[in-house]
Amino acid sequence: xxxxxxxxxxxxxxxxxxxxxxxxxxxxxxxxxxxxxxxxxxxxxxxxxxxxxxxxxxxxxxxxxxxxxxxxxxxxxxxxxxxxxxxxxxxxxxxxxxxxxxxxxxxxxxxxxxxxxxxxxxxxxxxxxxxxxxxxxxxxxxxxxxxxxxxxxxxxxxxxxxxxxxxxxxxxxxxxxxxxxxxxxxxxxxxxxxxxxxxxxxxxxxxxxxxxxxxxxxxxxxxxx
Numbered sequence: 001x002x003x004x005x006x007x008x009x010x011x012x013x014x015x016x017x018x019x020x021x022x023x024x025x026x027x028x029x030x031x032x033x034x035x036x037x038x039x040x041x042x043x044x045x046x047x048x049x050x051x052x053x054x055x056x057x058x059x060x061x062x063x064x065x066x067x068x069x070x071x072x073x074x075x076x077x078x079x080x081x082x083x084x085x086x087x088x089x090x091x092x093x094x095x096x097x098x099x100x101x102x103x104x105x106x107x108x109x110x111x112x113x114x115x116x117x118x119x120x121x122x123x124x125x126x127x128x129x130x131x132x133x134x135x136x137x138x139x140x141x142x143x144x145x146x147x148x149x150x151x152x153x154x155x156x157x158x159x160x161x162x163x164x165x166x167x168x169x170x171x172x173x174x175x176x177x178x179x180x181x182x183x184x185x186x187x188x189x190x191x192x193x194x195x196x197x198x199x200x201x202x203x204x205x206x207x208x209x210x211x212x213x214x215x216x217x218x219x220x221x222x223x224x225x
Contacts, residue, residue: 007045011103011135015041019124023172031121035111038127042107045100045135062219063101066093070109075116082196086113087158088204089212090130094138095145096216102134122169129165133158145213148206155205159198163190 018041022034046063066089073085086109094102110126111119137144137154144151167190171183187194 003048007048007100010041010044010048011132015128015131019128022121022124031123032119034124035119035127038107038124039111042104042127042131046104049098049100059097059101062097062216063093063104066097066101066216067105067108067112070105071113074109074113078117082193083200084197085200085204085208087130087133087162087197087201088155088208090134091137091144091151091154091158091201091205092209092212093216094134095141096213096220097138099135099138099141102138103131104134106130106132106134121173122166125166125169129162133162148209151205151209152202155201156198159201160194163187163194163197 015038018034018037022031070086070089070093073089077084090102090106090109093105097105107127107130110130111123114120114123114126137158140150140154144154164187167183167186168178170186171179174182174186
């Protein structure tokens with residue numbers, strides 16, 4: 001019980017507080033430090049979730065593989081704007097490996113892939129948002145696995161949530177503070193992008209959930225994870 005409480009505190013309070021600290025205290029200038037701290041924080045829920053010492057190394061290898069797959073997916077689809085398998089892979093990982101693993105894979109995908117796409121003050125927020133989308137998917141694993149429609153709906157909502165939360169950074173960068181009118185304008189202008197991103201989540205979830213999910217399920221059963 002105590003572990004679960006600590007995990008929720010880290011994910012829902014400490015990680016967002018770290019991002020806010022980076023904006024308020026450092027004016028977004030210390031993003032490398034904040035990104036590193038966010039990566040370390042993302043590891044904590046995963047390590048707290050360990051139950052059997054023998055499973056740790058096996059589970060870490062699977063986490064590394066799914067993170068690598070998510071990063072490569074972002075690279076491969078880079079020529080197609082906003083059409084990426086990243087969120088789908090994070091969600092699939094989370095519903096089969098757990099909420100803590102989803103948070104870790106989401107955060108690491110952002111920071112690692114941005115060594116190619118470009119690190120910046122937006123990186124900690126990307127880490128936080130993708131991590132939270134994975135975490136929530138892990139918490140909803142049972143209903144999402146039972147219903148394709150719910151899974152696809154989550155993909156749509158995840159696309160909308162990612163766009164809306166990242167646009168918070170757009171407004172903060174533009175106005176050096178949060179402006180509600182500007183935020184509404186940015187959301188309106190970004191609506192076509194959000195639609196494409198949400199649609200891509202549904203497509204990739206429809207295509208990848210069964211093949212990747214079946215493999216993850218077999219690995220878990222084989223190694224007793």
